[in-house]
Amino acid sequence: MIDLWILGKLFALLAFVIYVIFAGVVVRQIYLMTTTVKVGFELPLRGIAWAHLGAAILVLLFVAAYL
């Protein structure tokens, strides 16, 4: 019999992997938009996007190790 909490752990990991993919999409979209229109705020925006992606990866690793 499969332990339900192992399934729960797998679903949680899958959810956080999907979030990391979303964070990657955010990085790409911000890069595309800041090359389309420049307003003098490109560096902070890209920094925020990369920081967000880094945080998402860290959370994924933490969840993988913690659960």
Added chain:
Amino acid sequence: MADLYVAGEDKSVVGKNPASHSTPGHSHNPLAAFSYMPDKVNFETAEEREKVILFLRPHIVTNIPWLIIATVLFLAPSVLSTFPLLSFLPDKFQVVAVLGWYLVATAFVLENFLTWFFNIYILTDERIIDIDFHNLIYREVSETKIDKIQDVTYKLGGVARAIFHYGDVYIQTAGTIPNFEFMGVPNPNEVVRIIQELRTQEEQEAIEGRVR
């Protein structure tokens, strides 16, 4: 000797030298919703001698609804921790659930901020450009020449809009895209005035046979 005629204040913006930094409406703030003759704005399809006259976004006040929701989202785990909502989960899963909640709240904030930041309206001396950033994976860029504009109107109604002076500008064109809508922009009356001036300049250029 008494003055026979005193000219009114010249509010014409088109054709003037680049704005001094003290000109009303000129802003160095990259988060500004209304910036006349901005210094650092450039876009992909800009022509070499094309000047950006006005840079617009929806008024910053239009962000208040999602900011309130975001505040509630971020405060919810702290407030609801007094109720045993997640008690059916093991302790580790409860921690992970709260982490996931904060990530979703962060995604909500990021998407709303980017939607506001990249919903841009640009007026140059030759065209108007409307960049609509509907969500992270869908954006729409529309543009039309100033001389294709047929009708410009603006609407300003409601308590918040009256207090903060922002409204909607509707531009009818003879181009492929018949309507442009600048939603929730600051000083819509100024936007309309600037567009009318640009149209007048284009008409003068057409009469004189000038390109610029």
